[in-house]
Amino acid sequence: MTEPSGDVLLEISDLSLEFRTYRGPIKALNGVSLNVRAGEIVGIVGESGCGKSVTMMAATRLLPKGSAHITGGGIRLFGNDPMTLSERELQHVRGRLVSTIFQEPMNALNPTRRIGEQIVEVIRRHQRLDKAAATSKASGLLRDMLISEPERIMQAYPFELSGGMRQRVLIAMAFSCEPKLIIADEPTTALDVTVQALILGLIKHKAMSTGTAVVFISHDMAVVSQLCDRLYVLYAGRVAEAGTTESVLAAPAHPYTRALIRCLPGLAPPKQPLEQIPGTLPDLLDPPAGCLFRARCREANDRCVSVPPLAAMEPARRAACWRRIEETQAA
């Protein structure tokens, strides 16, 4: 599989992770591999609970300490294993090198502090700037987010702003220390549809102009396909398919990817009723053997009782499906 050249910022290999609960371990990730290179925009798609956010939160070590346990594989974030970094080193990585935009802008800002203080605090944490310089930098960042009166917004408290406005503040904050990688975890899911396109455009534009790599997490194939150079489709804690956005959309290999695309109004063939994927995610407390999508798959056969490897389909694509592997071998 050929991939864009450039430094690998994040490399996750064969990562398995479980949440220890009183009912037993929930196997949230079962051998996820992915990488992100400098300057590219990578999408991670899948339905809720497939492990998208968990993968990226594991990479920045933001998962709850007590319950999340890595059981296999490894993470290299800017050449370091985040699990072995000290708290101080980790703080330098977070914000300075990699920064995250979360799903719920309504709760993601401290309700008792002014917007300006919160951005300035992050800037001054990582850069040697005095208060005035940091404030003018913050105001410039907000202006980049198409906020016309940054001074007024910086004086406001979060409750005085709309969800879209807050998300713009959070994006400005994420970009404030010129990180090399930004993780955007469903940044528009909680927002009004009318501001979604604006927010996505702002992230993409700012990332392109600064050369920042972005990992875009979404359950929405349409959103991801507009923004990303490459895609990873996750299903039940495994990578179902990976490849360039064009190749995946043009000819999805994994039955799950195909189903996701058929669910979309824009991408589905015209004048046909939209589909839904029957069934639900498997129980990760006690996952069935073999391909985890088997129970919901139209194409499942006897081979699917064993776990399919993530096999190369064509130069820019890999998929974990026995059917496709058979077809490739036949061809």
Add this chain to the structure above:
Amino acid sequence: MSLISTILRRLVLLVFVVAGVAVITFTISHLIPGDPAQLIAGDKASAETLAHVRQELGLDKPVTQQFVIYVKQLLSGDLGQSLRTRRPVAGDIALFLPATLELGIAALVTAIMIGVPLGVLSAIYKDGPVDQAARVVSVAGISMPVFWFGLALILLFYVKIPILPGSGRITLGIAAPPRITGFFLVDSLVAGDLKAFWSSLYHLILPAFVLAFANLGIITRQIRASMLDVLQEDYVRTARANGLSRSAVILRHALPNALIPSVTLLGLAFGDLLYGAVLTETIFAWPGMGSYVVSSIQTLDFPAIMGFTIVASLGYVLINLAVDLTYMVLDPQIRELG
């Protein structure tokens, strides 16, 4: 809603509260069986003397008229004359109240200074040794009776290891500082009398700690619970994801938000402390409101009881006002939207 308009609005409400309290205390004090005139005149007094005493106290007048007189006096700040001490009740309260307030405030400050950090540490190191130890301290504080704990501490630090005084506000032989606020700590500093200051501080340690201990547990548990809530919040995750230091995350982002739900409790705790002071004052021979009220009740000293009740309810209302103002300081949403 600005701070000032809130204060003004609440002060207007205060008038109604005090009026209500006045009606209730007056009614109750006149419904309670027992004749204060008899108590003053003594068992063997003649009917004539009794009638004379009644007339002197105004008890011979119809109840409605007595109430009108009482309200008129109240409005001019006159709480009547104590039947027991024969001095104006307002003067008596002014004499004894500062001692109780000084003890109560010292206890509240102690409880906050220990309880808040302990609660924060328990939340950060949930289920760790600090949390377990804090849990034991909290349960002990909540369940140990003040009179027992007070006596135990006197036994330990006054009798067995005599390092702290066990009674009074100041060492015998050291003159009390000239009275300005009635708070020995403040007055001695104003007078520049360090000897009196250290002596009163010294005397404050045991009773304040005993009084603080009961509320310490409640404050610790409340702060722990709200910190645990707040640490789950998305904005704490944002702060961490942006690489802020651990102390900034906890002290600047988590704690201020965790304090908001705890403020109500602190107000209630202060009310509790003042009432708990009655027992503590008795144990430590602290010359405050506690002992004054107990004696007044024992002698059916109605004017004193009523005066105290009115002052106490006024205090409660003011504490609640302070709680609401604290909310406004801590929470911009309340401040800006009212």
